Structures are given as C-alpha cells and as structure tokens.
Amino acid sequence: MPESALLDSRVRAGPAADALSTVDSSASGAEVWQRLGATGVLRGQYRRNTATGLIADPDRLGATLRxxxxxxxxxxxxxxxxxxxSALPILAAGTGPAFDEVVRGDCEVALAATDAAAAGSDLTGLGTEIExxxxxxxxEGAKRWVTTATRAAYFLVxxxxxxxxxxxxxxxxxxPADAAGVRVTPAATTLLAGAGTGHVEFSGVRLPASAVLGRTGRGLALFARHMGTERLAGAQWATALTSRVLAETRKAVMRREIDGRALWDHDSVRQEFAGCLVRVRSLRALYETLGERVVEDHDTTSAAMLKAAVGLTADDVLSRCARWRGADGFADDGLQLVRAEAAVFxxxxxxxxxxxxxxxxGAETMLEELRA
Structure with a gap:
C-alpha cells in the first residue's frame, strides 16, 4: 500500500475521526473540543489515573491528533x-469538578507556564507568585503566549x-478565568488563530486554599513528569502534518509543468521529495519506538530526542514543499503560512x-543501546 494511502486510511479510522466526521469544517476550536469530549474521545486517550496525573495511551493520543x-x-x-x-494529565492530579468539566468538553483549560518575567525555557526564573x-x-504575576487563553474556563498556573x-x-x-483580578489579552498575531493564544495577568487574585493543585512544591516535578507526553504528541502531530502536506504537494507537482514536463518527473525533485518522505517515515518510526518509554517510564532523554527530531524535520520538509509550490505558497492559506505556524515545533x-x-x-546510554 502506498504511504499516502496508508496514512489516509489511518486518519479515517478510529473514534476521533468518527466523532469529528459530522463537525462542520469551519467549526471553532471550542466546538472541536466539545465534540471530542462529548463522545468520550478525550477520556479515552488515557490508560489510567495516578496520584501524579493521567498516563496517556500513545496510539489513542496519536489518533486524536491525526x-x-x-x-x-x-x-x-x-x-x-x-x-x-499536558493540561489534562496535570489537572487530573487535583480535586474538584474542573477535570470532569474539561474532559467532557463542557469547557477548556489553559496551561499557563510561560512567564512574562523570564524566557520560556527558564521556568525557574518565573516571576508569578503565590502567598x-x-x-x-x-x-500575582503574568503569563505570556498561553494556548486557549482567550476561551478557557480555567487557567492552570x-x-x-x-x-x-x-x-x-x-x-x-x-x-477560574472569571476570578476577580484575572485579565486576558489576545496575542497580537494572525498565526495559529484557532489556538486562542493570549497573555494573562493576575493582579491580587484571591482563591481558596483548595486552588493549590497537588502538593505544594511539586509543581516542576509534576510538569516534568508530563512534559514528555507533550513532546511525544508533538512528534505525532508533526508526522501527521508533514505527511498530509507531502501528499498534497505530490499531487501539485504532478500537475505543474516546467519545459513541458511535470515537475514530478524531474529527478532532482523526485529525489528531494523522497528524502523528505524518508525523514517523515523515520520520525514516525521513532515515536512509535519511544512512545512507551515516554509515557510509562517518563524517559526524559527519549522525550528530548523526539522533540529534537521534530525540530530538525518539520521545518525542512515544509520549506521544501513550500518552495515547490512557488508563488502559490504565498497565498493567504498557502504553504508559507503553514511553514510559519509549524515553527512552533x-x-x-x-x-x-x-x-x-x-x-x-544521554549519549553514552543511547550508544550502548545502538550497539547491543
């Protein structure tokens, strides 16, 4: 079976695809989330709940993202x-009705980690404080570039x-997003509009002691425990996105002609395209191999390898596809836009x-495994 057909068949199969099959193509992110929750897809992404949050099922999570x-x-x-x-697995470590509301699709939650007082990678430098x-x-404090900030019912801070x-x-x-002292400002960007990205300020916000989620002082430990799952999910999405774009691009270059020949018939294009396909196929093989280590063993090196592989693969593949589309890539919904949005990887x-x-x-351990 051709690679494109294999990928298409996987997209069509499964509860997530079935749940979204009747959702209008112009539906908002909130509507998509509501449908996934109402049909049990969101809850079905996880194997079990533990004292430190949910354990994801890699196959089901990947199927949802595809x-x-x-x-x-x-x-x-x-x-x-x-x-x-990230958000739901951490939210499940707490008490109260919020988790059930979100996993049913009744509302959304925003993971507010990236801080206004520090670079995104410098979590220990954050300035948001609780007393x-x-x-x-x-x-007190502020968070920047928070996904779903403009429509979330809760902020996980x-x-x-x-x-x-x-x-x-x-x-x-x-x-709660409607708590006194919470102020949300939409991010000044046209990219990733469906994400509801925004900046959030917390000024004199007073909450009951029950608002503390999990044990005091375990915030970074809990975050680290589930960050690997987000990196696995990033690899799964990057594979779905790049393979979809490659399939669309192949059809386009078969129609486009240069010197009376289809662009696809030029050896240089075919070889470059094949190289992209090899890289995407390798990325899928990598996340299929390392997924269990990430979700069950919380293997941070494997998670880092997945995230690095995504960063090295997605932009390169999408850049080549955008170049093959020529001027059409600069259309409002063209591949240059997709490429810019995919920089998030x-x-x-x-x-x-x-x-x-x-x-x-972790090179020494990985080299030993490769030589075993």
Whole structure:
C-alpha cells in the first residue's frame, strides 16, 4: 500500500475521526473540543489515573491528533495537543469538578507556564507568585503566549511559592478565568488563530486554599513528569502534518509543468521529495519506538530526542514543499503560512538546541543501546 494511502486510511479510522466526521469544517476550536469530549474521545486517550496525573495511551493520543490535523487548522490542533498531552494529565492530579468539566468538553483549560518575567525555557526564573495564609491563596504575576487563553474556563498556573530557583519552589494553582483580578489579552498575531493564544495577568487574585493543585512544591516535578507526553504528541502531530502536506504537494507537482514536463518527473525533485518522505517515515518510526518509554517510564532523554527530531524535520520538509509550490505558497492559506505556524515545533515546549543538549547528555546510554 502506498504511504499516502496508508496514512489516509489511518486518519479515517478510529473514534476521533468518527466523532469529528459530522463537525462542520469551519467549526471553532471550542466546538472541536466539545465534540471530542462529548463522545468520550478525550477520556479515552488515557490508560489510567495516578496520584501524579493521567498516563496517556500513545496510539489513542496519536489518533486524536491525526484526526484533528486532517481538518487543516494548525491552531486548533495545537490547542487540542496542549490540553490533551499536558493540561489534562496535570489537572487530573487535583480535586474538584474542573477535570470532569474539561474532559467532557463542557469547557477548556489553559496551561499557563510561560512567564512574562523570564524566557520560556527558564521556568525557574518565573516571576508569578503565590502567598498562602490560612484558607486563602493570593496570586500575582503574568503569563505570556498561553494556548486557549482567550476561551478557557480555567487557567492552570505555575507559580512560585518561595524565593529562589530550587526545583521545590514552585506549585500549580487552578484559577477560574472569571476570578476577580484575572485579565486576558489576545496575542497580537494572525498565526495559529484557532489556538486562542493570549497573555494573562493576575493582579491580587484571591482563591481558596483548595486552588493549590497537588502538593505544594511539586509543581516542576509534576510538569516534568508530563512534559514528555507533550513532546511525544508533538512528534505525532508533526508526522501527521508533514505527511498530509507531502501528499498534497505530490499531487501539485504532478500537475505543474516546467519545459513541458511535470515537475514530478524531474529527478532532482523526485529525489528531494523522497528524502523528505524518508525523514517523515523515520520520525514516525521513532515515536512509535519511544512512545512507551515516554509515557510509562517518563524517559526524559527519549522525550528530548523526539522533540529534537521534530525540530530538525518539520521545518525542512515544509520549506521544501513550500518552495515547490512557488508563488502559490504565498497565498493567504498557502504553504508559507503553514511553514510559519509549524515553527512552533522548534520553539514551544523547549527549543531544538536545548533538546539536542539533553540528547547529548544521554549519549553514552543511547550508544550502548545502538550497539547491543
């Protein structure tokens, strides 16, 4: 079976694809999320709940992302990915009705980690703080580039509860979006519009002590435990996106002619295209091989390898496809836009260079495995 046919058949199969088959192509991210929740797809993405949150099922999570990606709105796919792979697993570690509301699709949650006071990769430098006293929690600070911020009912906020950069100085707090002192501003960008990205300010926000999610001081540990799942999900989405674009591009270059010959018939194009296909196929093989290590063993080196592979693959493949489309790639919905939006793969959740550094740290073990 040709690669494109294999991928298409996988998109059509499964509960996520079935759930979205009756959702209008112009539906918003909130409507897509609601449908996935109402049909049980969101809850079905996880194997079990533990004291430290949900354990994802790699195959089901990947099937959801393929089905959402097939709709062609990168912003919506990003919002489903972040909530499914990071926010919901962490939210499940808490108590109260929020998790059930979100997993049913009744509302959405926003993971508010990237801080206004520090670079996105410098989590221990964040400036958002909480003060606890008696039965209340006071929250001050600001978060930037938060996915689903403009439509979330809850913010899952990573905050500092004591000074310093120690791993145990940070805690998660669940904040209702309508709480006094919460202010949301849409991000000034036209990219990934379906993600509902925004910036959030917390000014004198007062919450009950029950708003603290999990144990005080376990914020970064809980985040690290589930960050690997988001990196796995990123590899799954990148594979779905690039394979979809490659299939569309192949049809386009078979129609486009240069010197009386289809662009596809030029050896240089065929070889370059084949190289892209090899890289995407390798990325899929990599996440299929490492998925269990990431979700069950919380293997940070494997997660870093997946994230690095995505950063090294997606932009290269999409750049080549966009070039083959020529001027058409600059249309409002052209491949140059897709390429720009896909830059999130090399930035969000950890920049590629940091991921490569983490892979290098684990080089000895990986080399031993390769020689075994």
């Amino acid at each position: 089905a959402v990606d097939a709709r062609g709105d990168n912003g919506i796919t990003l919002s489903v990915l972040v909530q499914s792979a 606890t006293g008696g039965d209340t929690v006071r929250l 990573l905050a500092r509860h004591r000074p310093g950069r120690h791993f145990s100085a940070f805690t998660w707090v669940l904040v 090399g930035i969000g959740g950890g920049v590629t260079e940091l991921m490569l550094a983490a892979v290098a740290d």
